[in-house]
Amino acid sequence: EVAAAQHVVIMCGSMKIDGYAFCLGLPLRLSYDALSGRIRSITYLIRGSIFRPKYIRNSSNRISLGIRPLCELIDMYHTHQATKVHDKVFALLGMSSDNPITAGLLPDYNASWDGLLGRLVRFLLGEQVSMRTFAQKEMAVINGTGFVLGKVSSVIGNANRDGRQEVIVAAKDTSGHLKLDKNWTPQASANLVQIGDLICRLHGASKPTVIRRRRDYFSIVMITVTPPEDVGLESGSIEQPGWPTISFPHEFLLVWDW
Structure with a gap:
């Protein structure tokens, strides 16, 4: 929802503040070292909401928010948790400027996790690497x-x-x-x-x-x-x-x- 929003308002009780202004003031007084990675990835989306178009169409006529290439989104959000581990990849496809068909990453929840992570590694690092992935681990x-x-x-x-x-x-x-x-x-x-x-x-x-x-x-x-x-x-x-x-x-x- 935050990724698709074009205007974000932060509320606490009856008080509210524009999301962009909130993000500008957030680093001034708060220390959040333990959660800094997660907070940065969220404030990035909030700050960019006022400049974000509704959507874009890529060369395959697919609708996407086109926020960043998939490789950068993975680096930003892979530490976030998901009820279904597949969503740590699939949830980013609609935000990505890459074509998931080219990447071989179309959403398929019947696919094994280790197979999905393997395809992601090959999309990011090329076909010349060898790897081992695991069904029960988020690791390659x-x-x-x-x-x-x-x-x-x-x-x-x-x-x-x-x-x-x-x-x-x-x-x-x-x-x-x-x-x-x-x-x-x-x-x-x-x-x-x-x-x-x-x-x-x-x-x-x-x-x-x-x-x-x-x-x-x-x-x-x-x-x-x-x-x-x-x-x-x-x-x-x-x-x-x-x-x-x-x-x-x-x-x-x-x-x-x-």
Whole structure:
């Protein structure tokens, strides 16, 4: 309902306030670290309601709200709970600017959860990864080959009013060393980026992924991200200044745990 609304009003008893104004004032006095990811994803929808068209039609004549690509919506909302786990994907399709037919993700509640999550991973990361999903777990274990493109060297403050962080990425120069500092504001996500997080590009993936080193594997922080405009990656290429590919590829063991 919030995603489709074009005007949101917040009420408490007889008092009410415009939803956009409420979201602007929310970060000023309240500390909500334990729920920050969920709150950011909700206030994002409330703030955008006054600018939202009723709906759009995509190339297949499908009606959608067209709020964000599915990859970004998944990153924002995968920590939310659902009575039926399938709805953690299906509920986002009407908000997505992607075509669920192309993604192979048309709503089908008879489909197994592990099969659905597997199709989602392949849509987001491409066909070259191998994976294992589980019927009773909201988790995928993914194996893939790719390159490390950069490392988060600094985080400037907390997430801003748009739920987005400002970070500095140490990107690789033409010699393959992490020397080039790039300012970057990644899209809003349930998980915040931390110093030391790596930006990698898996073979077959259209966009990079933010990962975090664990003891013997990497956890996925953001499944797909749009890199800074000045680092290249235009037209899906990573052979651009700022993200060179002269370093050797790495084998990655990734865990995407919702």
